[in-house]
Amino acid sequence: MFCPTCLLSRSDAQDLTTQQALPTHDNARTRTTVTSRFCFFVYDTHLHGLHLVWRLTMSDERYEDSRLYRIRHSMAHVMAEAMLERFPEAKIAIGPPIEDGFYYDFDLPRPVTDEDLAWVEKRMKKIIGGAHDFIVREVSPDEAREIFKDQPYKIELINDLEAGRVDENGNQIAEAADTITVYTQDTFTDLCRGPHVANTKELNAKAFSIRFKPPAGAYWRGDENREQLTRIYGTAWETPEELKDYLHRLEEAKRRDHRVLGDKLGLFTFSPLVGKGLPLWKPRGAILRDTLERWLRQVQIDHGYDPVVTPHVGNLDLYRTSGHYPYYADSQYNPIQVDDEEFLLKPMNCPHHIMIYKSEMRSYRDLPVRFAEFGTVYRYEQSGELQGLTRVRGFTVDDAHLFVTPDQLLDEFKDVVRLTQYVFDALGLTDFRARVGTRDDGDKWVGDEALWDKATNAIIQACEELGLPHYVEEGEAAFYGPKLDFIFRDVLKREWQLGTVQVDYNLPERFELEYVAPNNVRERPVMIHRAPFGSLERFIGILIEHFDGAFPAWLAPVQVMMIPVADRHFDYADRIAAQLKQHGLRAEVDKGKARIGGKIREAREQRIPWMLIVGDKDVENQTVSLRLRTDEDLGAMSLEAFIALAQRIIDTHSMALQ
RNA sequence: GCCUCUGUAGCUCAGGGGUAGAGCGCUUUCUUGGUAAGAAAGAGGUCAUGGGUUCAAAUCCCAUCAGAGGCUCCA
Secondary structure, eight states: OBOTTTOOBHHHHHHOOTTSOOOOOOOOBOOOHHHHTTEEEEEEEETTTTEEEEEEEEOSSOGGGSHHHHHHHHHHHHHHHHHHHHOTTOEEOOOOEETTEEEEEEEOSSOOOHHHHHHHHHHHHHHHHTOOBOEEEEEOHHHHHHHTTTOHHHHHHHHHHHHOOBOTTSOBOSOOOSOEEEEEETTEEEEOOOOOOSBGGGSOTTSEESSSSOOEEEEGGGOTTSOEEEEEEEEEOSSHHHHHHHHHHHHHHHHTOHHHHHHHTTOEEOOTTTOTTOOEEOHHHHHHHHHHHHHHHHHHHHTTOEEOOOOSEEEHHHHHHHSHHHHHGGGSOOOEEETTEEEEEOSOSHHHHHHHHHTSOOBGGGOSEEEEEEEEEEOOOOGGGOBTTTBOSEEEEEEEEEEEOGGGHHHHHHHHHHHHHHHHHHTTOOEEEEEEEEOOSSSOOOSOHHHHHHHHHHHHHHHHHHTOOEEEEETOSBTTBOEEEEEEEOTTSOEEEEEEEEEESHHHHHTTOOEEOTTSOEEOOEEEEEESSSBHHHHHHHHHHHHTTOOOTTTOSSOEEEEESSGGGHHHHHHHHHHHHHTTOOEEEOOSSSOHHHHHHHHHHTTOSEEEEEOHHHHHHTEEEEEETTSOEEEEEEHHHHHHHHHHHHHTTOSSOO
């Protein structure tokens, strides 16, 4: 059995131990997120030497071959049958299994109501109980057209199957079919490749739901210029317990939604008057963000990066030269006209950094040049795309651009990857996949194909030399070059794209960058674009959800909450808090009216790592009583002992609290 | 941008063609309490905004703004 993502075989995987490096595998290609979930690895770094060790976890079988896949596929057909009874005039589109469930797209005469879904769900249970066989038949395209004569979407699919599938550039991507398979259960027949369960008896009427997610709009064939259909999602499992688990996980994800927590913890807010997609950082969010920034800034300085600072706008010609303007005009704020010049709110930092590079004559002795900036950029994202902090219109990138000689490229690239891994590791983010994004077949790219190949090969070679398992995904590149993305899987097993490293031969060409080589000839440098966090906003949004707001102590906006037992202990609490602040700890005193239990509850809900309770006993003995947000009561200790403990945890970026 | 849904007190939400409800929070009073909510009283709302229908609109309709779930997009 092979992992569909990396093509590493299961027997190979079994031979691996945590202390062995993985063989590399770069010939896998996949476009489906379903299959790509099946190969995960966890890395384990020794912080100092940055020596990488990999472990692979792998499922036993491909999703497409699994029983769940057939169950979900069959469920989709059962749902379509019930929907056609509810909406006899409905046109059916497609209904595939997806991760955790299935969907079916319909063209409906009116919006679906919750009553409709309740009816359909009930009807589905009935159909399942009817013990209907799934019968497969092979028919000719003409027969198929007769069967689906009232279903225009199916006719379109049949015609395409018969002609052989063709992509948007007219390249044939599938053989012309002379037979078409159709599946029938009960009264419903669908054009379908299968596979299905043999009989609806194999479906569990108590282990599915179509009401866990509201109906949604979806374009026919994913094309925004075509019909908007109604997509109904379902989730289906083998047992009711699995369904319950899944619904529970959804609840958990909702509960720790960074938009909810961000409000509750006072981290950030939005104002319609400022504009949508433009986050406002409140003091507690800003200190968290500032702490991250200061730390990364220092790590980067240690790695030989030079901080630079550039303005928020730039002349439009700068972005015409870089190519950003022509390629992304739709998703930029309109140019600002001033006198007879046009300016753009900067959508990317690279052109500004390039101009800094160009401001001096560079010798090969100066390279590599590494410019780093927390640069705020603005992109006019489609309004429907905006989402909390994870998709905004103004955000700050932990951006850096490296200008290197071709000889230095590989080592520099590897060093960037090591730095990225160090950063994630220090934050306790350890579950990753690495994705090599290659050039799109379409027209969203610039430059010379040979240079693209060179850049892509450099990335793959670096991955191999680092022993970094990776997979290739076509069409995921930036327009100016291929990239390596780090895909992070959080505690709820959700995937997020975080850091990115890109190799770029094109912008140096476009901006005619040069350095003087040893033989006194002017050569062209190669650029590396990189951002471990990507967007600070998005990254913090992900951190909030991953940690459920309970940040490691070094990042916690408030690290210590003083809880005086009675009002007469306020002075003592104030004095302690002042001393904590002198030691660099972020401490506050809760002088509210609540009793001690209430204050503890509040501090816990605020995810404050340490609570120091002070009452008569503490004043008398000159102690503080420590309680953790995790519920442990560590009892009385001297202030010095607590400060030593807190500083040790903070300085080591420990995830623990004691 | 497109489809669907939502917008009522600071927050979470109930209600619903005849001038507004709960819990939490907030204020005050009592309580000074030792490890996940002490008690009582009180304040607080042009029911997102603008228009329309109606004797009467928070309620129905339209538009706008904002939010949610998807789709498309993501340098």
